């Protein structure tokens with residue numbers, strides 16, 4: 530899997546990762562830095578410890594999550610979106626997603642987009658993006674949810690999508 534690439538390539542990588550997790554939920558991050566976009570899949574630890582639950586829930590493996598967050602600390606990298614998949618279910622936030630996203634009513638990751646991928650019969654179908662506005666989650670167009678962070682300049686010749 531490429532480390533560097535455009536948004537389209539990163540989304541394709543994320544789609545492959547959630548297909549590979551099927552029939553369980555897959556999860557990960559979409560990151561942006563001066564090299565462009567990339568997907569960073571993270572293991573859904575429920576697949577290992579509670580597979581029946583992993584069909585409708587995800588929990589990022591803590592070690593991998595710490596790796597991602599440490600890399601963000603070190604470099605000028607943005608966590609633009611967290612993604613997960615809904616196997617054989619619509620790409621809309623569940624009650625569990627809302628509780629996990631904002632356990633006390635405010636989002637754990639302010640400004641980060643929630644991207645949900647519908648995977649039907651093992652094949653990725655679509656992404657839908659949601660963002661937090663005025664204490665509720667609202668659907669936004671993909672290009673709004675995955676806008677290039679304005680404070681990071683991509684190198685010359687890199688084409689934004």
Ligand SMILES: [Zn+2]
Nearest residue numbers: 615622623626
């Ligand atoms: Zn969900």
